[in-house]
Amino acid sequence: MASSPDRPLRFTFAISSYDHARAVVDGRIAIEGTAPLFFQLPLPEMFRRFVKGQDWDVSEVSFVKYMTMRAAGDDRLVGIPVFPSRMYRHTAIFVRSDRVQAPEDLVGGRIGITEWTNSAGVWGRGLLADMHGVQASDVTWYQGGVDRPGRAVVLQAPHLSADVDVRTVSDRSLEEMLWTGDLEAIIVPVAPPSVATSAASGGVIRRLFEDSGGAERAYREKTNCLPMMHVIAMTRALVERDPDMPARIYAAMEQARADYFARVRDDEASRVPLPWLGEHLARLAPAGTEVWPYGVEPNRDSIETLLRYGRAQGLVTGDVAPGDLFPEWQSAGTGP
């Protein structure tokens, strides 16, 4: 049944903490006609429970997992092009500096990952291929728990090519294997303390890109990407209850995003304690463009790049265009 002013639609929405989404979560910006219940959980649990069991109605979810499901024709989840978390993942690649000095040294090596469909890993492998010619088939991949053995694999790659060697380790952690030299590198969204400490203090385990800012800017120059990690998606059942939900949630999230940047520009008071932030942002986005856009068109290069990585990494097959990932939102006709 569709919502109405006297019968607000009640639904559950899991999302992590973001300054650019906060106004929706604390209710200052309403999702029209609804009475949402928000909650926050650790990201891996949030993604796992939403992808496997749809434990709630709307969720932040791994964009790679969403893309993989949607491209395979699994349309239990309905996404909208709202990307709360975006980061370059050059800083997610850690290497044994006694064996790897340059990205090209990874050819023939063993790299640990949390699972093949982890967003940081997909973008990390993509940048190694695009910028340094290191292909997925050049490396032996070990998926496992980062700081303890065993990690449930939420989603398998459906179309993995036979020449890509992905092994699962369940009795050792990636952290331990890196220290004992059974791995040359790991690509992990959050580094365990021993790895982070070593990298910060110039120990044997280091970041592959010591000048990550320089490497990230070169990648941006070449690909025009601002990698999206997460997307907002909802259950098919919610959309069947009210087909307007993709458009309404998008409108509220977009309003919160725009409000964030309006607050940065506020000349009445320093809403954000970062002097000269406006200058920093202006350098990143030419006049008339957004630094951190939602929607399909302003993100076309980033989404197409990820789809290309998806095809190379066995997540996506055939012709899938960015708009094909958001058909319900596109048919609502409410955004770029």
Place this chain on the structure above:
Amino acid sequence: MLDNRVPLTIAMSSYDHVYPITSGEVEIAGVVPNFVDLPIPESFRRFINTQDWDVAEMSSAQYVTRRLAGDERIVALPIFTSRMFRHSCIYVRKDRITSPEDLRGARMGTTEWVLTATVWARGLLADMYGIQPGDMQWVQAGMDRPGRANAILPPSMPPGVKLVTEPDKTLQDMLWSGEIDAVMAPQYPQGFRTAVESSELVGRLFEDLGTAEREYHAKTDVFPIMHMVGVRRELLEEHRWLASNIYRAFEVARRRYFARLEDIAASRVPIPWVAAHLESLRQTFGADLWPYGIEPNRTTLETFLRYASEQGLVADATVDVAELFAPVEPFVDGM
């Protein structure tokens, strides 16, 4: 359960570095807060004049003016919610003023004399370019509607400074008609800013704001403080723990903000390369770029007091800035 916590009304505007307090995520120990977020001028006026709130963000200029005139009803805590360089608050007629030195002899419009932003703006003109307040003729009026009440008046205007009030005109009209050569105000209405965008006649005095502001910081070591937190004195007398408990909560919230910027699990703020920006700020301001407390802010506070004295807000600039604040226990992170 018996709740003996002290209920306090706290007027606070919206800041990302304060948000954990207003959201309730970080508690002020011993306090049940009732947060009020009204437009800043009204919120400040109602606190400085009639103490409508128990704890409130307030204007640095209004506070020092009143406090050093002997009004002790409010005591400040060294918590600085809003800080901004104020080079951006001066607009000029570009056909007449092309550099700060051209302001000598000019007619400068302003909305009110005792405004923190304009104290800093007048101070920077004096310190950096030798333009003293007395070198300009001051015209006070409303920005886009005639008539503007003073929240508070200075005890005296500095010798040689002439200010005339134009109750029937607006600064905006006078600037475009050429009756004044420039205008200085903390904030401009959207209509003004839109008009400026398509105007050949009116623009910022400092077109390259970042450069001018960095030069000012390099020369003075000042990062201007706009707002501070004040508490009704009688509450501090009644609850001797209150000042330090409030201070501690603001410190925790501020630290949480900066820790979130470095979260690698997800982008908590939508700013690509925020780490690089933060690093460049740390090179300018030091490791702690937004410090609370007196000592890390001494130069800024002393400079402000000097400006306030040069501009007639306070008679005595020799007071130690520490005396303007309630003593608080320094925040110690860890054991």
